Amino acid sequence: xxxxxxxxxxxxxxxxxxxxxxxxxxxxxxxxxxxxxxxxxxxxxxxxxxxxxxxxxxxxxxxxxxxxxxxxxxxxxxxxxxxxxxxxxxxxxxxxxxxxxxxxxxxxxxxxxxxxxxxxxxxxxxxxxxxxxxxxxxxxxxxxxxxxxxxxxxxxxxxxxxxxxxxxxxxxxxxxxxxxxxxxxxxxxxxxxxxxxxxxxxxxxxxxxxxxxxxxxxxxx
Numbered sequence: 001x002x003x004x005x006x007x008x009x010x011x012x013x014x015x016x017x018x019x020x021x022x023x024x025x026x027x028x029x030x031x032x033x034x035x036x037x038x039x040x041x042x043x044x045x046x047x048x049x050x051x052x053x054x055x056x057x058x059x060x061x062x063x064x065x066x067x068x069x070x071x072x073x074x075x076x077x078x079x080x081x082x083x084x085x086x087x088x089x090x091x092x093x094x095x096x097x098x099x100x101x102x103x104x105x106x107x108x109x110x111x112x113x114x115x116x117x118x119x120x121x122x123x124x125x126x127x128x129x130x131x132x133x134x135x136x137x138x139x140x141x142x143x144x145x146x147x148x149x150x151x152x153x154x155x156x157x158x159x160x161x162x163x164x165x166x167x168x169x170x171x172x173x174x175x176x177x178x179x180x181x182x183x184x185x186x187x188x189x190x191x192x193x194x195x196x197x198x199x200x201x202x203x204x205x206x207x208x209x210x211x212x213x214x215x216x217x218x219x220x221x
Contacts, residue, residue, distance in 0.1 A: 018108035021053035118151035
């Protein structure tokens with residue numbers, strides 16, 4: 001019985017580690033869908049630990065599969081080392097079955113890879129952007145902390161698109177920078193900073209670009 005209980009605990013540890021590894025990217029999607037953008041980066045503090053949590057999830061689930069698939073002990077094994085015979089002879093519960101372990105493993109894979117496809121869950125905002133007169137167009141370069149994946153980029157862009165005068169936003173989580181184009185008559189850098197900060201990510205620096213200034217995005221090279 002102890003073996004079965006430890007297997008369940010092992011599976012639980014694996015799934016919790018997998019979820020924790022991607023919480024920093026899952027939370028922004030849930031926050032936007034729930035209309036609570038301020039919760040978007042609630043778990044961004046887990047970002048540095050993601051590789052370790054992912055490794056724990058993989059190792060734990062691999063070990064759980066090993067225990068599930070390993071050959072039965074030979075009949076000559078001393079009685080004091082045999083597991084309870086009732087565990088082998090009775091039909092195991094669903095939560096101790098291979099089917100449940102397979103479901104958990106697939107869920108863990110989905111959680112671990114969420115940062116690579118999470119952006120598709122953001123609402124597709126069909127906003128008709130009116131291009132302002134050339135002398136109204138302003139561009140600002142922002143340095144944003146806390147971004148970790150494409151889901152982070154999509155969440156910030158989603159919030160910025162709701163601002164009056166919004167024209168476009170190019171955001172890179174790799175470089176931690178964003179280039180926002182807007183109508184300076186309808187909105188300003190204060191409103192832009194506030195919109196980004198409302199998601200839980202933080203604008204640590206901004207710079208208004210003058211004519212001829214360029215925006216350098218290392219992730220595009």
